[in-house]
Amino acid sequence: MSSTLPSTIPSTHPAVAITTVGGPLELIPRPTEAPGPGEVLIHVQxxxxxxxxxxxxxxxxLITPENTPCVMGDAYGGTVVALGPSDPTTPQTLKVGDAVFGYAHRFPREKAHQTYITTDAYMVSNLPPNTTLPEAVTLPTNIVTAFHTISSDLQLPLPWPVPESYQPAEATTPILVWGxxxxxxxxxxxxxxxxGYRHVYAVASGKHHATLRALGAAVCFxxxxPDVVEQIVAYATQESSKGSDGKRPKIPFVIDxxxxxxxxxxxxxxxxxxxxxxxxxxxxxxKHMSKDGLPETHGYLQNTFFRDHLQTEIIPTLLGQGILKPNTRRVVEGKTLLERAQNALDLLREGAPSGEKLVWRVAEADE
Ligand SMILES: NC(=O)c1ccc[n+]([C@@H]2O[C@H](COP(=O)([O-])OP(=O)(O)OC[C@H]3O[C@@H](n4cnc5c(N)ncnc54)[C@H](OP(=O)(O)O)[C@@H]3O)[C@@H](O)[C@H]2O)c1
Structure with missing residues (x-):
């Protein structure tokens, strides 16, 4: 059962879509979907x-004839404009008028590059008072990816809430973050x-090293x-000689x-x-931006604890406490939604972002 759309909400809205691979982006009309049980309707700004x-x-x-035109975008920031019928999975914290942000990517109805999305309440973070929407949209896609990668792929525990005086078993083990x-x-x-993972090696161009140390890197390369690999191996060898029994790899964990x-x-x-x-x-x-590549996979929702707590609780709490800092932003300008989307895409094609996130306006609050 779905609720009905509030009378102030348009029955259709514009969405940025890929209609031809390699061609210009286009705006397509999409039906605005009333939220069902446990869902919310969000005006995306x-x-x-x-x-x-x-x-x-x-x-x-991942573009096929079946999903073309393909609506784009996975990080949204906006305002809750309707709640679906009550459902035990709907966090009680959400209400109409709330400023929210999140990562949602599974279906066209929740893709972010359109002025209204309908998604599950567990895909929604309340915006903390210390953060603006343009700052918040730098987080969702990649903070969710970071949590998933560290806990599921590297199998390094991230208990929540963090126990007092928590010391992970691998607190002083080298973890290499390349890129x-x-x-x-x-x-x-x-x-x-x-x-509490304190021995993180960061690999990035030198201009970012001070920033990366401030974010937690113990050492930067x-x-x-040309000799970056030799430098990393030499450093890890020297470090491991201080106490390792030689049975483990010198760098047991790597995130590429x-x-x-x-x-x-x-x-x-x-x-x-x-x-x-x-x-x-x-x-x-x-090859940069080629047709080659493997499909993206994102299994974070298979972890039911993360499904229920990551976006609704963990991310907004850490952001509100200032523990998570948004990325530096480059605001992409343009007169229309389509122009901003195309300008952002052109910057991505050029490989322009360096230590920053491209953010842009979808809709004005009053449109
Ligand atoms: N589910 C998934 O698997 C998943 C989820 C999210 C993202 N991703 C993928 O992860 C990748 C990164 O996404 P993002 O949004 O974090 O990208 P991004 O912020 O746009 O990445 C730009 C940065 O990449 C760095 N870089 C480029 N080539 C490098 C190299 N050879 N070595 C070290 N650093 C290099 C540049 O560093 P410098 O400025 O130092 O040159 C630049 O700052 C993308 O391919 C994205 O599609 C996958």
Missing amino acids: WTGSTPLDAHQAVGGL AASSVGMFSLQVLRHW DYTR CIGSINGTLRPLTKIAERGTRIAVMLPVIK
């Missing part, structure tokens, strides 16, 4: 772009720091230097935030040893 947008629009990743200046990388550093065959995977083959656990962001890129 801000969004953030992610490299996946370009992999899809330019490279055709630490990416949005995924910067959130991975912050999550690892908060849960510059991937633009980029997933580039030449840029990250090849150098990592010279660093990883038997037993090193490596999480690689998908799609693996053979």
Whole structure:
């Protein structure tokens, strides 16, 4: 059973869509869907772009005749305009008028690059008072990815609530984050720091090193230097000689935030040893923005604790406490929704973002 749309809400609304791979983006009309039990209807005012947008629009990743035109976007920020019929899964905290943000990507009705979305309440974070919507939309996609990667792929525990004086078993074990200046990388550093993982090696270009130390990196390496691999191996060897029994890899955990065959995977083959656990962001890129690559997979909702607590509780709490810092933003301008979407896509194609997130307005609060 669905509720009916409030009379102030338009029955259709514009959505940014891929209609032809490699062609310009287009606006298509979409029905505004009344929220069902446990769902909310959100008026979307801000969004953030992610490299996946370009992999899809330019490279055709996961674009099929069946899902074309393909509505885009996975990070939204806006206002709750209607709640579905009450349901035990609907957090009591949400009410009409709340400013909210979140990561939602599964169906066209919840994709972020449209002026209204209908999604499950467990995909929604309340906006804390210390944060604006443009700041908030830098988080959802990649903070969810960071939590999922660290807990599921690396199997490093992230207990919630964090027990008092919590010391993880791997507190002083080296964890390498390659591509630490990416949005995924910067959130991975912050999550690892908060849960007490203190020995994080960050790999990024030198201009970001001070920022990355402030976010929790213990030591930084510059991937633009030809001897970066030798530097990392030499440092890890020296560190492991201080107390390791030599039975474990010198760097037992690696997050590859980029997933580039030449840029990250090849150098990592010279660093990883038997037993090193490596999480690689998908799609693996053979050539920048090519048609090659593997489908994105995101299994975070399979973890029922994360499904029920990550977006509704953990992320807004840590953001509100100032423990999670939004990424630096570059606001993409344009006269219309379509122009802003296209300008953001063009910046992604050029590989323009460096230590920052592209954010742009979807709808004005009063339109
Ligand atoms: N479910 C999933 O698997 C999932 C979820 C989210 C994201 N992703 C993927 O993860 C990747 C990163 O996403 P994002 O939003 O975090 O990207 P992003 O912030 O746009 O990444 C830009 C950064 O990448 C860094 N970089 C590029 N090549 C590098 C290299 N060879 N070594 C080290 N750093 C390098 C650049 O660092 P410098 O400025 O230092 O040059 C730049 O700051 C994308 O491919 C995305 O599609 C996958």
